[in-house]
Amino acid sequence: xxxxxxxxxxxxxxxxxxxxxxxxxxxxxxxxxxxxxxxxxxxxxxxxxxxxxxxxxxxxxxxxxxxxxxxxxxxxxxxxxxxxxxxxxxxxxxxxxxxxxxxxxxxxxxxxxxxxxxxxxxxxxxxxxxxxxxxxxxxxxxxxxxxxxxxxxxxxxxxxxxxxxxxxxxxxxxxxxxxxxxxxxxxxxxxxxxxxxxxxxxxxxxxxxxxxxxxxxxxxxxxxxxxxxxxxxxxxxxxxxxxxxxxxxxxxxxxxxxxxxxxxxxxxxxxxxxxxxxxxxxxxxxxxxxxxxxxxxxxxxxxxxxxxxxxxxxxxxxxx
Ligand code: NAI
Numbered sequence: 001x002x003x004x005x006x007x008x009x010x011x012x013x014x015x016x017x018x019x020x021x022x023x024x025x026x027x028x029x030x031x032x033x034x035x036x037x038x039x040x041x042x043x044x045x046x047x048x049x050x051x052x053x054x055x056x057x058x059x060x061x062x063x064x065x066x067x068x069x070x071x072x073x074x075x076x077x078x079x080x081x082x083x084x085x086x087x088x089x090x091x092x093x094x095x096x097x098x099x100x101x102x103x104x105x106x107x108x109x110x111x112x113x114x115x116x117x118x119x120x121x122x123x124x125x126x127x128x129x130x131x132x133x134x135x136x137x138x139x140x141x142x143x144x145x146x147x148x149x150x151x152x153x154x155x156x157x158x159x160x161x162x163x164x165x166x167x168x169x170x171x172x173x174x175x176x177x178x179x180x181x182x183x184x185x186x187x188x189x190x191x192x193x194x195x196x197x198x199x200x201x202x203x204x205x206x207x208x209x210x211x212x213x214x215x216x217x218x219x220x221x222x223x224x225x226x227x228x229x230x231x232x233x234x235x236x237x238x239x240x241x242x243x244x245x246x247x248x249x250x251x252x253x254x255x256x257x258x259x260x261x262x263x264x265x266x267x268x269x270x271x272x273x274x275x276x277x278x279x280x281x282x283x284x285x286x287x288x289x290x291x292x293x294x295x296x297x298x299x300x301x302x303x304x305x306x307x308x309x310x311x312x313x314x315x316x317x318x319x320x
Pocket of ligand 1: 014015016017018019020021038039040041042043044046053073074075076098099100101121125148149150151192193194195196197198199200
């Protein structure tokens with residue numbers, strides 16, 4: 001199997017100055033891509049800025065014989081980040097939305113400022129840079145975009161309401177971008193990684209952290225951005241060398257409404273076990289499929305053949 005090359009491709013890695021972003025930037029550089037290393041150089045809490053973070057990685061790439069330029073703008077100003085790519089390399093093929101910070105606090109104590117800052121960097125930042133590359137990618141009928149979500153968004157994590165909301169927001173953003181980009185050859189995928197970086201130092205225990213290096217996250221990101229990868233709209237959780245794909249699963253549920261009868265909260269209570277019963281599940285992958293399921297339920301109700309409802313026994317397949 002040949003190695004995955006990126007010769008002639010232009011990659012923007014936001015937050016590429018350290019941690020996961022640095023790992024991606026170096027690898028793309030080694031594999032022939034022109035790399036824009038964007039980094040504001042702020043603290044993990046998003047305070048201050050320095051050109052050093054981006055400059056160090058640009059130098060590392062150049063020392064390895066690769067081509068790279070630095071950009072020091074915050075991802076909130078996507079146009080400026082993309083301008084650096086276009087001015088230096090004349091095109092843009094791949095965007096890795098990776099820049100990020102933390103402002104952890106329990107919800108009770110979280111200020112509006114802490115909430116806003118996290119949305120601004122993660123969700124608005126990814127929006128802003130993606131918006132700035134979108135028409136170029138549409139016109140050239142090619143693009144690869146990565147969103148960086150988090151297990152904290154998918155599962156929730158104590159003290160991270162602001163971060164969890166932003167990280168799940170990115171999944172929603174990617175879900176729809178994947179649909180809108182498809183006919184233009186733009187593929188948008190999302191990763192939910194865990195890795196030992198300055199952001200997770202003190203959160204991930206040292207021993208576990210040794211097994212969770214950023215270099216174990218990098219290979220998926222690089223593959224997802226290659227010409228040969230046809231994946232679009234995927235969400236992947238990965239850490240320590242394990243990679244898996246996520247999707248939504250729902251219970252089969254219950255049809256509670258009956259023709260000619262008022263549907264009541266008591267119906268919901270009586271049928272609750274069937275609503276939340278995971279014994280039978282279904283996987284719905286598009287909004288079209290979801291609407292179709294509603295249509296099927298309504299058709300059953302109108303045909304009077306739903307055997308569920310407050311006055312009826314639970315359908316045998318759903319019975320406990
Ligand atoms: P890191 O702190 O090592 O690197 C993040 C980089 O982003 C820093 O160099 C920082 O200067 C830069 N940055 C921060 N705000 C910026 C802004 N407004 N504009 C441009 N650059 C900015 O963190 P790490 O761990 O490498 O995180 C990378 C991404 O992965 C983040 O989005 C983070 O939320 C996400 N993530 C990380 C996990 C982990 O276990 N390390 C877990 C889940 C998600």
